[in-house]
Amino acid sequence: MANPQFAAPTPMDLRSSMGRFTTGVAVVSADDGTGEPCGMTISSLGSISLDPPILLISLTHGSRTTDAVEHAGAFSVSVLSSRQEAIARRFATRGGARFEGMPFVTSPSGLPVIKDALAIFDCVVHSAHDIGDHRVFYGSIIDLQWRDGTGLAFYAGKFGDFHDFGHDEMPWLF
Ligand SMILES: Cc1cc2nc3c(=O)[nH]c(=O)nc-3n(C[C@H](O)[C@H](O)[C@H](O)COP(=O)(O)O)c2cc1C
Numbered sequence: 242m243a244n245p246q247f248a249a250p251t252p253m254d255l256r257s258s259m260g261r262f263t264t265g266v267a268v269v270s271a272d273d274g275t276g277e278p279c280g281m282t283i284s285s286l287g288s289i290s291l292d293p294p295i296l297l298i299s300l301t302h303g304s305r306t307t308d309a310v311e312h313a314g315a316f317s318v319s320v321l322s323s324r325q326e327a328i329a330r331r332f333a334t335r336g337g338a339r340f341e342g343m344p345f346v347t348s349p350s351g352l353p354v355i356k357d358a359l360a361i362f363d364c365v366v367h368s369a370h371d372i373g374d375h376r377v378f379y380g381s382i383i384d385l386q387w388r389d390g391t392g393l394a395f396y397a398g399k400f401g402d403f404h405d406f407g408h409d410e411m412p413w414l415f
Contacts, residue, residue: 266400272352295382298378311369316366316378322391344357359388364383
Protein backbone atom coordinates (compact mmCIF):
# COMPACT_ATOMS: atom_id res chain seq x y z
CA MET A 242 0.00 0.00 0.00
CA ALA A 243 1.30 3.45 -0.89
CA ASN A 244 2.53 5.66 1.95
CA PRO A 245 0.06 8.63 2.03
CA GLN A 246 2.99 10.89 2.94
CA PHE A 247 4.30 10.53 -0.63
CA ALA A 248 2.53 11.70 -3.77
CA ALA A 249 1.89 8.87 -6.21
CA PRO A 250 4.34 8.99 -9.12
CA THR A 251 2.81 10.14 -12.38
CA PRO A 252 2.93 7.82 -15.42
CA MET A 253 5.60 10.13 -16.92
CA ASP A 254 7.73 9.94 -13.73
CA LEU A 255 7.45 6.19 -13.85
CA ARG A 256 8.33 6.05 -17.55
CA SER A 257 11.39 8.27 -16.94
CA SER A 258 12.66 6.29 -13.95
CA MET A 259 11.93 2.82 -15.36
CA GLY A 260 13.54 4.07 -18.57
CA ARG A 261 16.86 4.04 -16.70
CA PHE A 262 16.61 0.26 -16.60
CA THR A 263 18.10 -0.91 -19.90
CA THR A 264 16.07 -3.67 -21.50
CA GLY A 265 16.07 -5.75 -24.62
CA VAL A 266 13.29 -5.40 -27.17
CA ALA A 267 11.00 -8.11 -28.56
CA VAL A 268 7.90 -8.54 -30.71
CA VAL A 269 4.99 -10.61 -29.40
CA SER A 270 2.82 -12.19 -32.07
CA ALA A 271 -0.52 -13.95 -31.86
CA ASP A 272 -3.41 -15.12 -34.00
CA ASP A 273 -6.72 -13.36 -33.43
CA GLY A 274 -8.58 -15.60 -35.86
CA THR A 275 -9.06 -12.94 -38.57
CA GLY A 276 -6.41 -14.50 -40.78
CA GLU A 277 -4.20 -11.43 -40.43
CA PRO A 278 -1.55 -11.96 -37.74
CA CYS A 279 -1.04 -9.29 -35.11
CA GLY A 280 1.88 -8.32 -32.95
CA MET A 281 3.39 -5.56 -30.85
CA THR A 282 6.75 -4.38 -29.56
CA ILE A 283 7.49 -5.12 -25.90
CA SER A 284 10.27 -4.70 -23.39
CA SER A 285 8.40 -6.47 -20.59
CA LEU A 286 9.83 -9.91 -21.22
CA GLY A 287 10.96 -11.79 -18.15
CA SER A 288 12.32 -15.22 -17.39
CA ILE A 289 10.26 -16.69 -14.55
CA SER A 290 11.03 -20.39 -14.18
CA LEU A 291 13.65 -22.68 -15.69
CA ASP A 292 11.98 -25.95 -14.73
CA PRO A 293 9.27 -25.90 -15.89
CA PRO A 294 10.24 -23.26 -18.48
CA ILE A 295 8.02 -20.21 -18.06
CA LEU A 296 8.37 -16.58 -19.14
CA LEU A 297 6.16 -13.54 -18.70
CA ILE A 298 5.01 -10.68 -20.87
CA SER A 299 2.94 -7.68 -19.77
CA LEU A 300 0.53 -6.27 -22.37
CA THR A 301 -1.58 -3.14 -22.16
CA HIS A 302 -5.36 -3.51 -22.01
CA GLY A 303 -7.17 -2.59 -25.21
CA SER A 304 -4.48 -3.78 -27.60
CA ARG A 305 -5.45 -6.13 -30.42
CA THR A 306 -2.46 -8.32 -29.53
CA THR A 307 -3.54 -8.54 -25.88
CA ASP A 308 -7.00 -9.73 -26.93
CA ALA A 309 -5.49 -12.19 -29.42
CA VAL A 310 -3.19 -13.77 -26.80
CA GLU A 311 -6.16 -14.01 -24.43
CA HIS A 312 -8.44 -15.70 -26.95
CA ALA A 313 -5.87 -17.94 -28.66
CA GLY A 314 -4.19 -18.97 -25.41
CA ALA A 315 -0.86 -18.92 -27.24
CA PHE A 316 1.80 -16.47 -28.41
CA SER A 317 5.31 -16.25 -29.82
CA VAL A 318 8.11 -13.90 -28.85
CA SER A 319 10.84 -12.72 -31.26
CA VAL A 320 13.86 -11.14 -29.51
CA LEU A 321 15.17 -8.38 -31.80
CA SER A 322 18.74 -7.77 -32.88
CA SER A 323 20.42 -4.38 -33.14
CA ARG A 324 19.69 -4.44 -36.89
CA GLN A 325 15.94 -4.51 -36.23
CA GLU A 326 15.17 -1.08 -34.77
CA ALA A 327 12.85 -0.33 -37.69
CA ILE A 328 10.82 -3.43 -36.83
CA ALA A 329 10.60 -2.36 -33.17
CA ARG A 330 9.30 1.04 -34.27
CA ARG A 331 6.81 -0.43 -36.74
CA PHE A 332 5.33 -2.81 -34.17
CA ALA A 333 4.97 0.02 -31.66
CA THR A 334 3.15 2.36 -34.07
CA ARG A 335 -0.62 2.30 -34.06
CA GLY A 336 -2.58 1.14 -37.08
CA GLY A 337 -1.88 -0.83 -40.20
CA ALA A 338 -1.19 -4.46 -40.89
CA ARG A 339 2.15 -4.69 -39.14
CA PHE A 340 3.23 -7.98 -40.69
CA GLU A 341 2.41 -6.88 -44.24
CA GLY A 342 5.58 -6.79 -46.32
CA MET A 343 7.62 -7.89 -43.32
CA PRO A 344 10.42 -10.47 -43.38
CA PHE A 345 8.65 -13.02 -41.21
CA VAL A 346 8.86 -16.79 -40.92
CA THR A 347 6.53 -19.28 -39.26
CA SER A 348 7.37 -20.67 -35.84
CA PRO A 349 6.95 -24.38 -35.02
CA SER A 350 3.56 -23.60 -33.50
CA GLY A 351 2.46 -21.83 -36.67
CA LEU A 352 2.70 -18.18 -35.62
CA PRO A 353 4.51 -15.51 -37.62
CA VAL A 354 7.84 -14.57 -36.05
CA ILE A 355 10.47 -12.05 -37.12
CA LYS A 356 13.07 -13.40 -39.55
CA ASP A 357 16.64 -13.25 -38.17
CA ALA A 358 15.45 -12.57 -34.60
CA LEU A 359 18.06 -13.52 -31.98
CA ALA A 360 15.68 -15.83 -30.14
CA ILE A 361 12.18 -17.20 -30.70
CA PHE A 362 9.91 -18.54 -27.95
CA ASP A 363 6.68 -20.39 -28.71
CA CYS A 364 4.40 -20.36 -25.69
CA VAL A 365 1.00 -21.50 -24.51
CA VAL A 366 -0.61 -19.35 -21.83
CA HIS A 367 0.02 -20.90 -18.42
CA SER A 368 -1.96 -18.25 -16.53
CA ALA A 369 -2.79 -14.56 -16.73
CA HIS A 370 -3.56 -11.74 -14.31
CA ASP A 371 -4.83 -8.19 -14.67
CA ILE A 372 -2.39 -5.94 -12.85
CA GLY A 373 -3.30 -2.24 -13.06
CA ASP A 374 -3.66 -1.20 -16.69
CA HIS A 375 -1.85 -4.29 -18.07
CA ARG A 376 -2.54 -8.00 -18.37
CA VAL A 377 0.39 -10.18 -17.37
CA PHE A 378 0.62 -13.46 -19.26
CA TYR A 379 2.77 -16.30 -18.02
CA GLY A 380 3.75 -18.50 -20.97
CA SER A 381 4.84 -22.13 -20.83
CA ILE A 382 7.64 -22.36 -23.38
CA ILE A 383 6.95 -25.24 -25.78
CA ASP A 384 9.73 -24.48 -28.27
CA LEU A 385 12.72 -22.15 -28.48
CA GLN A 386 15.52 -21.23 -30.85
CA TRP A 387 18.42 -18.79 -30.60
CA ARG A 388 21.39 -17.57 -32.57
CA ASP A 389 24.37 -15.29 -32.01
CA GLY A 390 24.20 -11.59 -32.71
CA THR A 391 23.96 -8.22 -31.01
CA GLY A 392 20.82 -7.44 -29.05
CA LEU A 393 18.69 -4.37 -29.60
CA ALA A 394 18.60 -2.37 -26.36
CA PHE A 395 16.21 0.32 -25.12
CA TYR A 396 17.27 3.02 -22.64
CA ALA A 397 15.66 6.35 -21.74
CA GLY A 398 13.33 6.19 -24.72
CA LYS A 399 16.07 5.47 -27.26
CA PHE A 400 17.29 2.39 -29.10
CA GLY A 401 20.89 1.27 -29.03
CA ASP A 402 22.89 -1.91 -29.00
CA PHE A 403 24.63 -4.01 -26.39
CA HIS A 404 28.39 -4.50 -26.36
CA ASP A 405 30.07 -6.55 -23.64
CA PHE A 406 33.27 -5.42 -21.90
CA GLY A 407 35.22 -8.38 -23.23
CA HIS A 408 35.61 -9.80 -19.70
CA ASP A 409 35.13 -13.45 -18.71
CA GLU A 410 31.60 -14.81 -18.95
CA MET A 411 29.79 -14.50 -15.59
CA PRO A 412 29.01 -17.97 -14.20
CA TRP A 413 25.36 -18.32 -13.24
CA LEU A 414 24.99 -20.44 -10.15
CA PHE A 415 21.80 -22.45 -9.82
C1 LIG B 1 10.71 -0.28 -26.71
C2 LIG B 1 9.22 -0.44 -26.47
C3 LIG B 1 8.78 -1.32 -25.51
C4 LIG B 1 7.41 -1.50 -25.27
N1 LIG B 1 7.01 -2.39 -24.33
C5 LIG B 1 5.69 -2.60 -24.13
C6 LIG B 1 5.27 -3.60 -23.21
O1 LIG B 1 6.08 -4.29 -22.58
N2 LIG B 1 3.93 -3.77 -23.05
C7 LIG B 1 3.01 -3.02 -23.73
O2 LIG B 1 1.82 -3.21 -23.52
N3 LIG B 1 3.39 -2.07 -24.61
C8 LIG B 1 4.70 -1.86 -24.84
N4 LIG B 1 5.11 -0.93 -25.76
C9 LIG B 1 4.10 -0.13 -26.47
C10 LIG B 1 3.42 -0.90 -27.61
O3 LIG B 1 4.36 -1.48 -28.50
C11 LIG B 1 2.52 0.05 -28.44
O4 LIG B 1 1.64 0.72 -27.57
C12 LIG B 1 1.73 -0.67 -29.50
O5 LIG B 1 1.21 0.28 -30.40
C13 LIG B 1 0.57 -1.49 -28.91
O6 LIG B 1 -0.09 -2.19 -29.91
P1 LIG B 1 -1.58 -1.76 -30.41
O7 LIG B 1 -1.38 -0.48 -31.18
O8 LIG B 1 -2.01 -2.90 -31.28
O9 LIG B 1 -2.42 -1.57 -29.21
C14 LIG B 1 6.46 -0.74 -26.01
C15 LIG B 1 6.92 0.16 -26.98
C16 LIG B 1 8.29 0.30 -27.22
C17 LIG B 1 8.76 1.26 -28.28
